[in-house]
Amino acid sequence: MNAFDYQNGEMFVDSLAVSEIAKSVGTPFYIYSQSEICNCFNAFEKAAKKRLKDFLICFAIKSNANPAILKLLASMGAGADVVSKEELLLALKSGIAANKIVFSGVGKTEEELALAVEHDIRQVNIESEEEAATLNEIAVSKGKKIKAAIRINPDVDAHTHQKITTGKKENKFGINWEKALNLYQIFSKSNGLDLSGIDLHIGSQLLELTPFEQAFKRTSELIRLLKEHSIKIQTIDVGGGLGVVYNEKDAPVDPDTYMQIVHDAFADFDGSIIFEPGRFLLASGGALIARTVRIKKADEKNFLVLDAGMNDLIRPAMYDAYHEILSVKAGVCDQTYDIVGPICESSDIFGKDRRLPLMDEGDLVIVKTAGAYGFSMASNYNCRPLCAEVLVHKNRYALIRRRQTLENMLFLTREPEWL
Numbered sequence: 051m052n053a054f055d056y057q058n059g060e061m062f063v064d065s066l067a068v069s070e071i072a073k074s075v076g077t078p079f080y081i082y083s084q085s086e087i088c089n090c091f092n093a094f095e096k097a098a099k100k101r102l103k104d105f106l107i108c109f110a111i112k113s114n115a116n117p118a119i120l121k122l123l124a125s126m127g128a129g130a131d132v133v134s135k136e137e138l139l140l141a142l143k144s145g146i147a148a149n150k151i152v153f154s155g156v157g158k159t160e161e162e163l164a165l166a167v168e169h170d171i172r173q174v175n176i177e178s179e180e181e182a183a184t185l186n187e188i189a190v191s192k193g194k195k196i197k198a199a200i201r202i203n204p205d206v207d208a209h210t211h212q213k214i215t216t217g218k219k220e221n222k223f224g225i226n227w228e229k230a231l232n233l234y235q236i237f238s239k240s241n242g243l244d245l246s247g248i249d250l251h252i253g254s255q256l257l258e259l260t261p262f263e264q265a266f267k268r269t270s271e272l273i274r275l276l277k278e279h280s281i282k283i284q285t286i287d288v289g290g291g292l293g294v295v296y297n298e299k300d301a302p303v304d305p306d307t308y309m310q311i312v313h314d315a316f317a318d319f320d321g322s323i324i325f326e327p328g329r330f331l332l333a334s335g336g337a338l339i340a341r342t343v344r345i346k347k348a349d350e351k352n353f354l355v356l357d358a359g360m361n362d363l364i365r366p367a368m369y370d371a372y373h374e375i376l377s378v379k380a381g382v383c384d385q386t387y388d389i390v391g392p393i394c395e396s397s398d399i400f401g402k403d404r405r406l407p408l409m410d411e412g413d414l415v416i417v418k419t420a421g422a423y424g425f426s427m428a429s430n431y432n433c434r435p436l437c438a439e440v441l442v443h444k445n446r447y448a449l450i451r452r453r454q455t456l457e458n459m460l461f462l463t464r465e466p467e468w469l
């Protein structure tokens with residue numbers, strides 16, 4: 051059975067009624083199903099195991115950085131893909147071993163690179179010649195040799211939203227794959243870098259697998275070229291990007307088929323493969339629960355105004371993303387609403403012309419598939435507190451983040467003495 055489903059006319063998450071949790075936690079809040087997260091991880095891992103000898107799944111923390119979620123993934127053997135000093139420290143604190151952490155990102159500071167070197171992490175994914183030089187200097191100064199990969203830009207179109215495509219040559223990411231050889235030649239002789247990795251990430255929410263195939267083909271050609279120049283690649287980091295179904299109209303991507311593509315592209319490779327999935331592991335396991343503040347009847351539209359806004363879930367406003375929205379109380383969907391938040395921006399819309407049962411003030415809705423890039427992109431816009439997060443495990447739940455208060459929000463602010 052689906053982890054988020056109706057039972058006796060009420061939305062449940064695993065064995066718990068959403069409305070009961072809402073009564074004690076208040077709204078809005080994110081709710082996660084441990085079983086669904088585990089299912090996604092297991093499906094990904096099983097598909098990899100079937101085809102690959104040596105691999106590591108490094109969860110992209112940017113998609114969900116709640117420490118309880120990280121601890122859960124760590125307990126299943128996940129590593130982490132981090133993009134800041136804080137994500138690196140959080141991964142370590144959540145029980146993820148340093149040798150399972152890769153550090154990505156186009157603007158790592160010297161402080162961040164130094165931290166990666168100090169902790170001897172699994173791999174630093176280098177984005178430029180300048181970064182390679184800095185990382186080398188830092189490692190040499192500490193008398194260490196750090197494992198590193200060059201992130202190549204394979205110049206393929208990921209056929210996803212333009213704001214989340216990263217592998218075209220006009221994007222800021224990676225090094226043109228045709229120029230990478232030169233960089234490997236320079237830095238494979240350096241004392242501070244063990245440059246035995248290659249890395250790529252072409253974009254997020256890919257529902258077509260052909261772009262992966264194209265990018266992997268270029269990667270494997272490059273690996274062959276490097277070999278001809280006596281540079282041996284031991285780790286291929288294929289990034290993240292596997293998409294999920296937000297809209298029933300979309301066809302799901304099968305992790306099995308994806309792994310077959312990885313396997314076939316690198317059939318003659320005997321090193322290890324790193325994956326950096328974020329969305330695939332977390333999106334379907336999380337949802338946003340909000341309460342109806344008001345039903346506003348306008349000339350053309352019925353607006354269902356929620357107590358959650360774009361500060362809680364920015365994906366619809368930022369990427370025109372579709373999220374399925376259901377009433378927590380089941381009913382015949384014979385009404386049409388524009389479902390909106392309370393924020394003073396016209397883009398604060400969760401869904402237009404959605405069919406729902408007749409709703410009343412106080413009724414709850416569930417915004418589905420919000421476990422990835424939901425809370426992690428939330429903000430205090432309009433001085434709205436960051437909302438609570440709840441993890442459900444069978445018939446138990448735990449508050450894994452309390453709702454912010456005004457005091458929390460103001461904690462770091464100071465008034466200048468002249469006011």
Ligand code: LLP
Nearest residue numbers: 110154251254255290291326327328329423
């Ligand atoms: N590795 C790197 C280097 C990345 O930049 C990303 C995501 C991932 C892995 C994980 O990708 P995933 O498996 O989650 O697709 N906020 C946007 C998504 C931005 C993705 C940024 N990079 C959204 O809500 O759709």
